[in-house]
Amino acid sequence: MRRKSLFSRFAARAAAIMGRAPVFGMAVAAVVVWAASGPFLGFSELWQLTINTGTTIVTFLMVFLIQNSQNRDAETVQIKLDELLRAVERADNRLLDLEEMSEKELAKLRREYEALAEKARGEVGRS
Incomplete structure (x- = not known):
C-alpha cells in the first residue's frame, strides 16, 4: 500500500478530532465565554471582531479538511460499488x-x- 500524503494524513486526523463531542463542547464554551465577556468589554468593535475573525478562519480551514474527507469517502464508496457491479454476474456493467x-x-x-x-x-x- 502506498502511504498517504502528509496533507491526507493531516486532514483525516483533523477531521476525526474535530468531529468529536468534546471539541464541539470546547467551541460552545468559547462562544459562551466570548458572549459573557461582552458586557465587560462594552460590546466593543474589537470584541465583535474577535469572534468574527476567529470563526471565519476556523470555517475557512475546516472547509478544506471536510472537502478532502468527503472526496476520499466518495471515491472509496464508488470503487467499492464498481467492484460489486463487476463481481455480480448479471449486473449491468454500463454502470461502472x-x-x-x-x-x-x-x-x-x-x-x-x-x-x-x-x-x-x-x-x-x-x-
Missing part, C-alpha cells in the same frame, strides 16, 4: 464509472431504469 458519464448519458440511463421500475411496479400490481 457512472460518475464519469455526461448528463445526456445519465439521463438516458435514468429513463431506462425508470421504465424498468414502472414495469416492475406493474408486475407487482398484477400479482
